[in-house]
Amino acid sequence: MSKLLEVKDLAIYFDTYQAEVQAVRGVSFELDEKETLAIVGESGSGKSVTAQSLMRLTPMPPGKFAGGSILFNGEDLTKKSESQMESIRGKDISMIFQDPMTSLNPTMTIGKQIAEGLIKHQNMSKKEAHNRGVELLKLVGIPNPEKRINQYPHEYSGGMRQRAMIAIALACNPKVLIADEPTTALDVTIQAQILDLMRDLQQKTGTAIILITHDLGVVANAASRVAVMYGGKIVETGNVDEIFYNPKHPYTWGLLSSMPKINNGEEELQAIPGSPPDLADPPKGCPFVARCPYAMKLCENHMPEYTNLSDTQKTACWLLDERAPEVEPPESAIVGGAKVHG
Amino acid sequence: MAKQEKLLEIKDLKKHFKLDRNSTLKAVDGITFDIYKGETFGLVGESGCGKSTAGRTIMRLYEATAGEVDFNGENVHTKKTKRELKKFNRDMQMIFQDPYASLNPRMTVKDIIAEGIDIHGLAKSKQERLDRVNELLKTVGLSEEHGNRYPHEFSGGQRQRIGIARALAVDPEFIVADEPISALDVSIQAQVVNLLQRLQKEHGLTYLFIAHDLSMVKHISDRVGVMYLGNMAEIATSDDLYAEPLHPYTQALLSAIPISDPEVERSRERIIVEGDVPSPVNPPSGCRFRTRCPFATDICAEVVPEFQEYEKDHWVACHLYNDKYNDAFEGKKALVTK
Numbered sequence: 001m002s003k004l005l006e007v008k009d010l011a012i013y014f015d016t017y018q019a020e021v022q023a024v025r026g027v028s029f030e031l032d033e034k035e036t037l038a039i040v041g042e043s044g045s046g047k048s049v050t051a052q053s054l055m056r057l058t059p060m061p062p063g064k065f066a067g068g069s070i071l072f073n074g075e076d077l078t079k080k081s082e083s084q085m086e087s088i089r090g091k092d093i094s095m096i097f098q099d100p101m102t103s104l105n106p107t108m109t110i111g112k113q114i115a116e117g118l119i120k121h122q123n124m125s126k127k128e129a130h131n132r133g134v135e136l137l138k139l140v141g142i143p144n145p146e147k148r149i150n151q152y153p154h155e156y157s158g159g160m161r162q163r164a165m166i167a168i169a170l171a172c173n174p175k176v177l178i179a180d181e182p183t184t185a186l187d188v189t190i191q192a193q194i195l196d197l198m199r200d201l202q203q204k205t206g207t208a209i210i211l212i213t214h215d216l217g218v219v220a221n222a223a224s225r226v227a228v229m230y231g232g233k234i235v236e237t238g239n240v241d242e243i244f245y246n247p248k249h250p251y252t253w254g255l256l257s258s259m260p261k262i263n264n265g266e267e268e269l270q271a272i273p274g275s276p277p278d279l280a281d282p283p284k285g286c287p288f289v290a291r292c293p294y295a296m297k298l299c300e301n302h303m304p305e306y307t308n309l310s311d312t313q314k315t316a317c318w319l320l321d322e323r324a325p326e327v328e329p330p331e332s333a334i335v336g337g338a339k340v341h342g
Numbered sequence: 343m344a345k346q347e348k349l350l351e352i353k354d355l356k357k358h359f360k361l362d363r364n365s366t367l368k369a370v371d372g373i374t375f376d377i378y379k380g381e382t383f384g385l386v387g388e389s390g391c392g393k394s395t396a397g398r399t400i401m402r403l404y405e406a407t408a409g410e411v412d413f414n415g416e417n418v419h420t421k422k423t424k425r426e427l428k429k430f431n432r433d434m435q436m437i438f439q440d441p442y443a444s445l446n447p448r449m450t451v452k453d454i455i456a457e458g459i460d461i462h463g464l465a466k467s468k469q470e471r472l473d474r475v476n477e478l479l480k481t482v483g484l485s486e487e488h489g490n491r492y493p494h495e496f497s498g499g500q501r502q503r504i505g506i507a508r509a510l511a512v513d514p515e516f517i518v519a520d521e522p523i524s525a526l527d528v529s530i531q532a533q534v535v536n537l538l539q540r541l542q543k544e545h546g547l548t549y550l551f552i553a554h555d556l557s558m559v560k561h562i563s564d565r566v567g568v569m570y571l572g573n574m575a576e577i578a579t580s581d582d583l584y585a586e587p588l589h590p591y592t593q594a595l596l597s598a599i600p601i602s603d604p605e606v607e608r609s610r611e612r613i614i615v616e617g618d619v620p621s622p623v624n625p626p627s628g629c630r631f632r633t634r635c636p637f638a639t640d641i642c643a644e645v646v647p648e649f650q651e652y653e654k655d656h657w658v659a660c661h662l663y664n665d666k667y668n669d670a671f672e673g674k675k676a677l678v679t680k
Contacts, residue, residue, distance in 0.1 A: 042527035042528065042529060042530075043498075043527055157618040157619075158389075158618075159618055160618065187388035187389055187554065187619075188388070188554065188556065188595060188598040188599055189388065189594055189595060189598045189614075189615050190388075190618070191598065191600070192597075192598035192600075192612055192614055193614060195600070196612075196614065214527060214528055215528075215600065216528070216602035217557075217599065217600030217601055217602045217607075218600050219602070220600060220601060220602050220603055220604040220606070220607045221600040221607045240604045241604055241605075244602065244603060244604050245604075254529060255528060255529065256602065257532075258528050258529050258531065258532035259528065259557070259602050260535075260557045260558050260560065260561035261557075268536055268539070269532035269535055269536055269561065270532065271529065271530075271532035271533040271535075271536055272529035272532070272533075273533070275497050275499060275500070275530065276527075335602060335603045
């Protein structure tokens with residue numbers, strides 16, 4: 001598979017009144033064609049800033065690139081001018097957001113909002129764009145698209161707005177779709193519909209998806225590869241099976257442990273104690289050190305290098321160093337354990 | 343489970359909001375259930391199903407339109423003098439969803455927590471008040487020094503702890519927790535849930551736990567009620583409900599939860615319900631779920647299903663489980679119980 005997007009050592013800082021916040025501190029990953037890469041992490045881990053910067057949507061200032069590059073089609077997006085970016089946004093890379101109410105324009109009909117990109121990027125006439133809009137609404141499962149296309153966002157329900165947003169995002173057949181918590185604001189039954197829809201559309205159009213989420217259930221459902229972010233860094237990455245069945249980073253263990261298991265579990269949840277680091281004053285060593293039950297002296301001052309565990313999985317943790325003590329993941333972090341015994 | 347003492351009896355509770363002269367939003371439209379002493383009753387449903395309104399009406403933040411809530415045998419919604427109301431308010435407290443909006447930003451944490459203590463005159467001296475606050479801070483895992491700070495200095499998880507300390511300050515018997523963890527990160531959610539469970543054991547509290555996250559509700563609740571569009575669809579112990587959901591809506595809801603296990607996700611068959619929740623201003627006739635229900639037949643549009651005890655302690659409102667309508671569903675029943 002060929003690489004579509006290559007992010008190398010990306011760093012993004014924000015100047016704030018109090019201090020410089022280092023939201024993203026050296027993040028590297030690749031996106032292959034037709035795959036779904038999930039970036040998971042808690043609020044403040046830098047996952048949304050990373051995703052937004054791919055489309056250069058982070059406001060700069062106060063934000064700034066502090067290093068690294070984003071290679072798309074061999075060109076560095078961090079070096080592009082605003083007008084060059086305009087011809088990429090919506091055409092090659094597009095995005096759907098968490099809250100479909102605030103991210104659609106309330107004063108424009110859904111049809112106009114779909115047509116915008118088509119007219120700009122594909123030189124369609126208004127008429128052609130309108131017809132394509134109807135097709136797109138049909139594609140994303142909106143009933144009665146001929147009528148619905150002339151309605152305004154407030155006339156749509158939450159789930160339908162998200163469908164409309166997906167239609168807008170996919171209008172120009174982008175190569176990359178960034179979905180930033182696309183189902184977080186939706187109810188579970190609607191979430192299931194939207195995840196299904198995204199999977200369907202990916203099979204039809206071959207778009208690669210970057211899925212930003214904090215919900216490991218959604219990751220297990222939709223992703224082919226996973227990057228776990230914590231404190232502005234990717235601490236572990238691998239394909240979806242590796243992350244769920246053979247995680248090596250204590251933070252990944254913690255995340256898996258703190259999820260209640262639906263098929264067992266009277267016992268207490270294994271919470272991760274403490275709270276995430278303050279990125280205005282980021283830790284010198286491993287970002288997870290303050291909450292890690294296995295932390296060693298060295299972790300405080302030295303950021304671990306990535307250890308390659310397979311062709312796809314790499315983990316940044318000192319425990320994987322050959323001199324480190326052997327540590328087994330806690331039982332609560334083992335996914336699918338109940339299935340083996342049952 | 344031994345025969346338990348009822349703490350709350352909710353009988354045909356209704357809460358309607360008048361929108362204008364011609365339309366009424368029936369947020370809660372006749373729900374009946376009991377909450378036993380010392381248990382956690384989970385209330386789940388999608389947005390707009392009336393679960394929060396139900397919680398608020400039960401503790402009289404809203405006046406009920408009809409029906410009755412008995413708390414320790416006493417009707418909550420009868421006319422009360424100020425003094426009676428005050429006494430009653432002490433027994434029921436609430437923890438809110440949004441820890442950013444539910445704490446007064448201009449008060450110190452100490453004063454936020456002590457507000458209830460002051461109103462009810464629970465501390466005789468300044469020292470006693472301070473001691474009590476410090477004790478509460480410790481109980482919820484914060485330190486004494488935190489008392490002098492303001493809410494904006496705290497993270498979401500910490501704020502939720504402050505909200506819990508405030509609720510505990512007046513020694514309540516019953517706490518309505520309205521989506522207490524929805525706004526928090528996964529790793530912090532577990533901390534707060536563990537705290538709530540520990541406090542329940544230590545203080546003998548009874549919870550009404552309102553949430554849309556079904557896996558967390560299963561974890562924390564003894565019994566669970568599923569609401570749909572202002573009605574109760576099903577009530578069962580949490581093990582029964584998850585092992586053997588009866589109502590098609592519960593089945594769909596459970597099958598829609600993504601499980602954090604890729605293999606399970608790949609192999610599982612989902613029941614996807616079509617469409618959206620209809621408007622509670624103009625709900626469908628008969629069974630309210632019929633417009634999205636894969637099993638619906640004519641009878642569902644005509645007759646409102648009765649809320650009946652199908653198995654011991656397992657209540658459901660669906661014609662599929664009423665022998666009277668066996669003929670209406672020929673063949674379809676087998677599908678339900680597979």
